Amino acid sequence: MKENKPKFIDELLKNETLKEPLKEALILLAMKYDASYCFFEKAKEKLDIIDSLKSQILNSNQAFDKIHLKEKEMDSKITDLQKKVQELEQLKSDLANAQNLNSELSEQQKELKQKLKKLEKIQEKLEKKESKPEKLWQDPVTGMEFVYVPGGIFIMGDVFGDGEDREKPVHEVRLSSFYIGKYQVTQGQWQKVMGNNPSNFKKGDNYPVETVSWDDVQEFIKKLSGLNQGKCKFSLPTEAQWEYACRSGGKREKYPGGDNIDDFAWYDSNSGGSTHPVGQKKANGLGIHDMSGNVWEWCQDWYGNYSADAVTDPAGSQQGSNRVIRGGSWSYGAQNCRSAYRVNYSPSSRGSNLGFRLVLSQVSR
Numbered sequence: 095m096k097e098n099k100p101k102f103i104d105e106l107l108k109n110e111t112l113k114e115p116l117k118e119a120l121i122l123l124a125m126k127y128d129a130s131y132c133f134f135e136k137a138k139e140k141l142d143i144i145d146s147l148k149s150q151i152l153n154s155n156q157a158f159d160k161i162h163l164k165e166k167e168m169d170s171k172i173t174d175l176q177k178k179v180q181e182l183e184q185l186k187s188d189l190a191n192a193q194n195l196n197s198e199l200s201e202q203q204k205e206l207k208q209k210l211k212k213l214e215k216i217q218e219k220l221e222k223k224e225s226k227p228e229k230l231w232q233d234p235v236t237g238m239e240f241v242y243v244p245g246g247i248f249i250m251g252d253v254f255g256d257g258e259d260r261e262k263p264v265h266e267v268r269l270s271s272f273y274i275g276k277y278q279v280t281q282g283q284w285q286k287v288m289g290n291n292p293s294n295f296k297k298g299d300n301y302p303v304e305t306v307s308w309d310d311v312q313e314f315i316k317k318l319s320g321l322n323q324g325k326c327k328f329s330l331p332t333e334a335q336w337e338y339a340c341r342s343g344g345k346r347e348k349y350p351g352g353d354n355i356d357d358f359a360w361y362d363s364n365s366g367g368s369t370h371p372v373g374q375k376k377a378n379g380l381g382i383h384d385m386s387g388n389v390w391e392w393c394q395d396w397y398g399n400y401s402a403d404a405v406t407d408p409a410g411s412q413q414g415s416n417r418v419i420r421g422g423s424w425s426y427g428a429q430n431c432r433s434a435y436r437v438n439y440s441p442s443s444r445g446s447n448l449g450f451r452l453v454l455s456q457v458s459r
């Protein structure tokens with residue numbers, strides 16, 4: 095072991111004059127000094143260790159603080175992340191709801207589309223029905239056939255300029271669609287409804303009924319409507335309806351169907367002095383027979399003068415004493431069988447050359 099005693103003690107011990115007790119005291123002192131020195135050295139070492147430990151502790155405290163800070167940051171980041179996760183969950187659930195809603199909506203959309211298609215089909219059918227009505231309608235009671243006459247505009251009256259004054263002035267008429275008898279009412283049909291046959295020429299059921307007054311016809315209409323349980327609205331044609339139907343829907347036709355009267359009408363030159371079964375002559379452009387000739391036909395209107403004004407669905411004079419008759423007959427000449435020719439008769443009058451046909455304006459199902 096290294097000795098650390100101070101030099102001056104060695105110097106003193108070299109002195110031979112030094113007394114023994116003093117020498118011993120000096121050696122003891124040197125030993126004490128050495129021990130103290132050793133102790134001091136060790137303490138110093140310990141202090142160094144303590145310092146180092148202190149510094150380590152300080153460092154680790156700082157590190158701990160840093161870790162704590164990081165921990166806090168991490169906590170805050172975790173909280174943020176948790177929030178984000180919650181938001182994402184909410185978004186996910188919103189998305190799921192939206193998807194459900196979307197699929198519900200598309201289901202509803204599908205249903206709506208199907209309904210729309212059905213509606214369109216119904217509309218199409220309705221439009222077809224409206225635009226293409228049945229061309230023929232048959233009365234279930236008498237078997238009477240009616241022809242559809244599509245409405246339109248025509249010039250009514252003496253369009254050929256060879257008529258009577260009472261066929262003037264020509265004027266514009268607008269008419270709604272209607273149905274009109276394909277034939278004059280027959281004796282068989284009259285018999286079925288009225289239970290009698292007032293006709294002069296009783297040659298068969300298919301001959302036109304005649305010797306019926308305008309008033310008789312009103313009774314016939316009332317009874318026929320009753321037999322149809324009020325489902326059908328029958329009437330005599332207005333004078334405008336009659337002329338429009340006669341001229342194949344308002345065409346410029348001198349006789350119903352064309353210029354050659356013999357093709358279309360029984361009149362004095364070809365009738366042999368009698369009526370003929372309905373429908374034997376050619377039909378006009380609408381498929382209607384015997385508008386001219388065979389028997390005159392009652393119209394609904396009071397007889398009156400024409401006005402030059404354009405009119406819509408005219409119903410004739412508002413009042414009068416006679417009703418209009420149209421078309422000529424088996425006993426009259428070609429001039430009286432013209433489409434525009436018009437004459438009048440007392441509503442109570444009857445004649446073997448005077449019958450009628452009906453108009454159907456409405457059928458309720």
Ligand SMILES: [Ca+2]
Nearest residue numbers: 384385387389
């Ligand atoms: Ca006729």
